[in-house]
Amino acid sequence: MSVISIRDLVVEYDGRRVLDGVNLEIQQGETMVLLGGSGSGKSTLLRQIIGLDRPLSGNLFVKGTDITRCSRAELKRVRRSIGVAFQSAALFNSFSLKDNIALPLREHTALAPSVIDLMVWMKLAVVGLSEFGNLHPQELSGGMKKRAAVARALALDPEILVFDEPSAGLDPIVAAELDELILLLKQAFQMTVIVVTHELASAFRIADRMAMLYKGAFLAVGTKEEIQKSEHPRIRQFLDRVPNKVAEASAVEAYFEKYLQMEEVSP
């Protein structure tokens, strides 16, 4: 059963088409990795999935609700079932770690403070930060901040967990630890996990399925084995880490020639 269904989604920023009629089904309980290079539109797609932006056209169903057309109250209800770990962690710097995680529990539930304290401790324990609850975000390392963001994303026990570039800016060991945490969370809580990344090692470690974005459209959607075996030239270039020929002498020469022609044409 699809927990997220994206149909003919078109997104434009300032007249520039960023997503061009994408379609994707994400099944309940699977880990879907959205792969793609810089500027491919994967962060834009993520913002659509979590309801931060509205598309130009198309539909995006989350648990059966079309979040491109639903009311504000419905969108709020849908959002409570999605936990998001942002690329920058986006923890509230004026709050301690405990208060960051307690915030959605205090505001969206009628739980007693002692129960909230216990739940906060449990979420921190899941990500291995139970001893650091009284620290503020600025006192944490990059990896700890990312894990704290996961703990906050887990606060309301969401059905869907979304990660935006979880490995970005982390050393390989910490990045691998985060991959293991994602796998553990999926096993322990049977969540649907969506990960946006361009880190191949991380993607192939955690994914059940992958969707490869290029210039606002999907080149391929399939299991990691299918993606690995793909013969599509762009996918092969991405997977084999083949650079574009932007820095070769002939490319630079062609660029300068084009520039000079433009100079001659303009008065």
Place this chain on the structure above:
Amino acid sequence: MATVIENVGRATLYQLDYVGSLILQLWAAVRSLGTILPFVGNRYRWKASMREMLDVGVDALPMVGLMAICAGFILAMQGASELRRFGALHYVIDLVAVGFTRELGPLLTAIAVSGRSGSAFSAEIGTMRVTEEIDALRVMAFEPIEFVLAPKFLAALIMVPCLSILSNVCGILAGGIFMFFSTHLGLGLYLRYVLSSIQLRDVITGLIKSLAFATIIVQVGCLEGFRVRGGPDAVGRSTTAAVVKSTFLVIVADVLFTALFYLTVKH
């Protein structure tokens, strides 16, 4: 020619968009005020409002008081140097008393609060946008207007009129000190003259103005913060814009209110 018309059209649309955003934000802020009131609203928002009241009001006391004392001395001395020539030195009392309660008290307070708090609101919210904290609030099903802006709005609506009253008192006292040293007029007698020269209407119009100024400072400061796009440099620009625009709008609003009160008074 076409470029000139295009530029004028673009600038006009930008200004209309800005004013429209300001009105929509104000409407959302007014609607969310009920959720932050003590006893009936969310107790965490009320606590946040109390913290904002300390920042906006209590911490500004020395600055506003000193500015008012200086302005009181300036007004008294400038007035005395002219009025002395006509043997009308006692009119300095009316000038200071009426000038402060109707005009200078609220205006000086607004300028001080705009510089201190308007810029701080913009920088705080702008930084929250850059670090994705505003996005995090939205995906956790919070309304940024209610969570971030409303406590600041309530705090300013309460504290700016209080600071205006303090400003009035300090300015009038400065006038009293000047009169004591220039004419040996006792402070008790000076205060009796002050009370006979001002009317309740003067105080009320001053307080109405200060409520309008508080609204302008908070709404402009927060809107500039919410409109931040990009990095830290954009936060700096928004902070400058918040102070410049709110000070300008405060003076424009002052002219409009003064004209309104002038037209409605029986001459």
